[in-house]
Amino acid sequence: MTAAAYQPVYAPPAGACDSHCHIWGPTDRFPFAAGRPYTPPDRDKHVLTALHRRLGLQRTVIVQPIVYGSDNAAMLDAIADDPRNRRGIALLGPDDTDAQLLRLHEAGIRGVRFGFVKHLKRRPDLAFLRRTAERIAPLGWHVQLHLDADQLDELGDAIRSLRLPVVIDHMGRVDAALGLEQPAFQLLLDLVRRDERWIKLSGANRVSAIGAPFEDVVPFARALIDAAPDRVLWGTDFPHPLSRHPVEDEALLLDLLPQFGDAAALQRLMVDNPTRLYGF
Template structure:
């Protein structure tokens, strides 16, 4: 294994696994720089700057060619940092925005023209909890004719109570980070059984990322959950780094996360689906 200067200046290794051509990091963020793209006044946390150049350095180290930049709550509904990054590499990047019901058709079209293909809502308690559901419903109504999807960032405890609402959504939906399940409760826990039921639906996609959020290094406790999701939905699972890992206590080397792919999807065909074909289909990349 060789080391390379990372996006933060700390030496991190290159992955053992060689990702197939056109592989996509389907969940990552850009933060700031704050002097150019200020953070939201009502944010729940203030991250260190992680601009587009840092994201590109990460992907160069990992050997990933595409990315889906997910708007994080620290920037609120100001999507400019994300849009700036997409404009920098428009053939390789797509985005997921945070919007509210102040976004009219013109504003939504500008996001679409800028490479956005979905909206994200946080239900996670430490990020402020459930959104105003009236606003949520109005946003969903406005995007349903655009071919966009909604990304749902949930706590595991919310999956069962929200499952009926999720099933009624008129747009495809994506569940972040394997539903942030508690790995100590096993794959038979009600929250994960409910997530598997959702994953089998034609309109549901699940990100088998966030292993570093639901388990400790070397992240083996997350593997049974990721494998079960890939088995339940081989053509609608996605993978990402979650760079730069906001609100994560312990540092993580993204090469460790990429190397998990060979354990999550052991076959070459499965790896290509997870990293290339599935994100290309959802986000409109040309394979």
């Protein structure tokens, strides 16, 4: 995002939710974890609030970024500013107790993210994934998975076996250049047609092969909406960590949405579905 800001053309419906965004900093208050895979600039809760005000988004789901590891303090601080309209997705460590999980729930956490993408040097620990899923299911939480498209085959059985809602990030990070018939996207469609398997139509700048305004992702988003109209979500992915293509302004992502579907589809995508999953 540059200093120049666009005014979006598309006005989202009342109660619209950014279901995938992050905050970084301020680092003098919330220092990043040692051994992090990258060091981003400060993009704190005040920057995020100003962005959402400009875009007309009233609800927020903050996803814990890997640069903080399992120290969720910065995210929890942001949620506490508006607990009615903000929720969070945490990263957990192997030693987190049930009492800690309950405190996270009371603070607005509704899921746990697992990052398996190769460029962040994440390897799937399926035993930890299954143990965590069993522990969080009684809280009504879900598992959120960030993976590469070529991992959908490897991880498909594990995803299908989980007995709680599963959310897959960024349209499965498929490559738009490979078309709708690519095996990875067909696997993704098969997964999201199943009950309690959700998909985020975020990361257009990650999926696009051509860059802004990212219109080559539209057929993929429409196919996913057709496959699971009541289990699709949307988010800005602000501030776009390690993005494939730059995002000059998040208004460009918002203005892509009318190509995804009609007003009823966008009402589900922006309001009804996140309300149900995150408990707004």
